[in-house]
Amino acid sequence: MNEENNNLNNGTSKSGYTVKVVLITLLVVLLIGLIGFIVYDKVIKKDDVNNQPNTSENNNQSENNNENKESNSVPSLTLTDKEIYNVNNSISSDDKGTVMLPYIISDSEKALLQDLTFSSNNINNKIGWWNIISNKLENFNIEKMNRNDKMAIVAYLSNYSFNDSDNTTFISEDSMKKLYEKVFGTQDSYQNVNSIKFKDSPCGIPSDYSSKDKGYYGTTGCGGEVAGDTNFYTVISKVEKTNDEINVYLQAAHSFQYMDEGNVALFPYNYEGDEINFDENGDGTLDTTNAIWSGSKNKVDSTVVDLAKQNKLQTYKFTFKKQSDGKYYVYSGEWQ
Numbered sequence: 001m002n003e004e005n006n007n008l009n010n011g012t013s014k015s016g017y018t019v020k021v022v023l024i025t026l027l028v029v030l031l032i033g034l035i036g037f038i039v040y041d042k043v044i045k046k047d048d049v050n051n052q053p054n055t056s057e058n059n060n061q062s063e064n065n066n067e068n069k070e071s072n073s074v075p076s077l078t079l080t081d082k083e084i085y086n087v088n089n090s091i092s093s094d095d096k097g098t099v100m101l102p103y104i105i106s107d108s109e110k111a112l113l114q115d116l117t118f119s120s121n122n123i124n125n126k127i128g129w130w131n132i133i134s135n136k137l138e139n140f141n142i143e144k145m146n147r148n149d150k151m152a153i154v155a156y157l158s159n160y161s162f163n164d165s166d167n168t169t170f171i172s173e174d175s176m177k178k179l180y181e182k183v184f185g186t187q188d189s190y191q192n193v194n195s196i197k198f199k200d201s202p203c204g205i206p207s208d209y210s211s212k213d214k215g216y217y218g219t220t221g222c223g224g225e226v227a228g229d230t231n232f233y234t235v236i237s238k239v240e241k242t243n244d245e246i247n248v249y250l251q252a253a254h255s256f257q258y259m260d261e262g263n264v265a266l267f268p269y270n271y272e273g274d275e276i277n278f279d280e281n282g283d284g285t286l287d288t289t290n291a292i293w294s295g296s297k298n299k300v301d302s303t304v305v306d307l308a309k310q311n312k313l314q315t316y317k318f319t320f321k322k323q324s325d326g327k328y329y330v331y332s333g334e335w336q
Contacts, residue, residue: 005276041176081110099126101235104309109239111248113329116320123250126301129230135290136232137252137269137316141332142184150188154180155216160206169218176216176266185329210224228276230259231300232269234316235308244322245331252316253310255300258286264300266293266307268333 062170081103101124142150158179160171177190196207196216206216231254238249252269258276265275265288277287288294292313293303307313315336320328 039045046319051290078332099270099301101125101233102305103236104305105236105239105268112239112241113236113248116246116248116330123234124236125246126231126233129232137234137250137333137335139334142188142330147191148183148193148197150180151176151193154183154206155196155207157183158206160204160216162204162220167220169206169220170213171206172210172215173212183330185323185327186325187323233301233304233313235267235305235313237308237311239317246317246320246328248320248334250316250318251313253292253304253307253313255304256286257297258284262297263294264297265294266300266303267291271317 009152015089018306047177082100102122140149154176155171158176160169162169173192176192178192192209194209198205198207204218204220206218208217210217222263232252233254234250234252236248237251238247240249246308254269254271255264255266256275257264263286267273267275267290271290273290274287276284277289279282286294292307295303317334317336318330319332321331322328
């Protein structure tokens with residue numbers, strides 16, 4: 001009996017020992033697992049997060065890179081507004097009665113203008129009727145233009161000299177050739193003509209060639225009376241580049257002031273209707289029936305610019321084409 005009790009106690013003791021060992025082992029395993037989790041959470045996971053890219057920062061960086069690429073694609077603007085105006089018009093803004101108007105286009109659009117040479121000096125300015133009489137904006141295409149008409153444009157743009165003693169003007173053939181190539185490019189070679197014929201009769205512009213003096217002469221001393229003061233306005237409203245072409249869009253109008261009246265009326269550029277209203281006694285007044293705007297003379301220039309910003313004037317488009325030297329030369333012009 002005692003022997004059986006001893007055996008039973010020994011079995012119970014062994015079973016209890018086994019259970020303790022198992023529990024201790026489980027506790028050790030759980031403790032190791034907990035330590036491992038803490039290490040992973042505090043150290044490994046933190047490093048992993050640090051190594052992951054910051055989505056917000058990357059997006060911002062990507063946007064900045066895109067902005068930099070876009071800004072780098074825009075030509076740099078190195079000339080002032082007046083320098084751009086003078087270069088493209090081939091003459092000084094103080095010559096031939098022209099007054100420069102403010103640019104209303106962006107810097108990137110103005111930068112495109114630096115590579116162009118305009119075919120006329122009535123660009124982004126106000127110019128008097130007498131000074132534009134033979135060079136008003138009209139539809140043209142260089143490929144369809146004859147030699148005389150090309151020479152007429154160059155003669156009009158030229159910086160000719162005056163001789164008051166005999167009422168003549170003169171420009172050398174070398175100067176005409178350089179200006180011709182500046183306007184039309186070297187693909188259309190210069191050739192002199194004996195006499196340049198104009199659509200109107202502009203005063204003083206050299207037109208008759210002298211083989212002796214190697215240049216062109218003109219005659220001054222002409223003129224006449226007009227019933228009012230007329231000015232033509234053009235404001236560049238848009239410049240765009242497509243493939244090998246650059247298009248320049250103008251907003252255009254003309255103003256008319258009758259005699260010494262204080263008010264001025266603004267009309268479409270090509271308007272040829274009545275600007276004066278005569279009564280039964282022959283006395284005239286400014287006719288504003290078909291005017292775009294009328295008001296004080298001092299407000300005309302600023303009004304033209306404001307209307308141009310709103311695209312409320314007539315639209316004219318110059319097209320310039322790229323030639324083999326990489327520069328853009330005038331190709332065509334048309335009313336839109």
